[in-house]
Amino acid sequence: MALNMSFRQQVINYSYLVLGAFTLSFGIVGFLSPNKIVTGGTAGMAIVLHHVFSLPTGVLLALINVPLLLISIRFLGKYFAVKTVLAVVLISFFTDLLSYGFQLKPLCDHTLLATLYGGGVVGVALGLIFKAGGSAGGGTILAKMITEKYPVKTGTVVLIVDVLVVLLAGIVFRSVELALWGMISIYIASRLIDLVLTGKSTAKIVHVSSSTNLSALAQMLHHELQLSGTFIRGTDLLQGEKKDVLLVVVENNRLYHLKSLISFFDQTAKVVVMEAAELHGTSPVINKKALVTH
Known part of the structure; x- marks a missing residue:
C-alpha cells in the first residue's frame, strides 16, 4: 500500500513538473519576451540574450543552466537534482517549441498587461515546479552553492540574482522603465508562488x-x-x-x-x-x- 501511494505521489509530482515547465514557457513566449519584460534568474537572462543575439530563448536557457547544474550537482540532493535537470530540459524544449514550432504570437503588446499576466503565469509555473520538488535552475542553484559556504539566506541570494538580472536588462535595453516593470513582474511572481505552495489563508x-x-x-x-x-x-x-x-x-x-x-x-x-x-x-x-x- 505504501509503495502504491509513493508511486502515485511521484506521478503527481512529475505531472506538476511538466505542467509547470510548459506554463513557464508559455509565460515567457506569450507575455514577457516579446515585450522585453525580464523576470529574474536564468529565464530573465535568456530573454536579454535573445534580444541581443537573436538566438532561440530555449537554447539560451539550456546553455546558461547546464554549466550551473554541472558545477553544483554535489550541492543538490539526488531527487532535487533529477527534477531540476528535467525541469530545465522541459522549459528549454517547450519555449522553443512554442516559439518556432507553434509560432505562438505575443498575446498582448501592452506593457502593463504583459507585466501583470506574465508575472502571474510565471509565478504559478514556478509554484508548480517547486511543489513537485524541483526548481527552474538559475538563482536557486546559485543560492544552494553559496549558502553551503557562507551564512546567508537562500531567499536573499535569489533576490540579489533577480535584481542584478533586471538591472542588466535595463542597461542592455537602455530603459529604466523596463527594469521597473521587471521588478513588478518579479513581485507578482513571488506572490503567486506563495499562493500555489500554501494556498490562500482563510x-x-x-x-x-x-x-x-x-x-x-x-x-x-x-x-x-x-x-x-x-x-x-x-x-x-x-x-x-x-x-x-x-x-x-x-x-x-x-x-x-x-x-x-x-x-x-x-x-x-x-x-x-x-x-x-x-x-x-x-x-x-x-x-x-x-x-x-x-
Missing part, C-alpha cells in the same frame, strides 16, 4: 494575553463563536509574573467579532494576530477550511 492565529483570568474569556468565545483554544503558560518579561496566553484559530470573517469580544472582556488585553498559512489536524475551523479548499 484563518488567523490569535494570541491573547491578559492579567485577568482567561478561562472566562475562553468560555465566552466557545459560547458566542463555538471556538476552542489552547492555554500557554508564560512569564511577563518586565514584571516577572506568571500569565496565561490564549491561542485561538479563527476564520477571517469572524476575526472582527472575536476582537470585539476580547475588547469587551478586557480592554487592556494584548492581542497578536498572525496569518495561518496552513492548518492540519482536527478542529471545527480546520475541518471547515478543508471543505472549502478541496
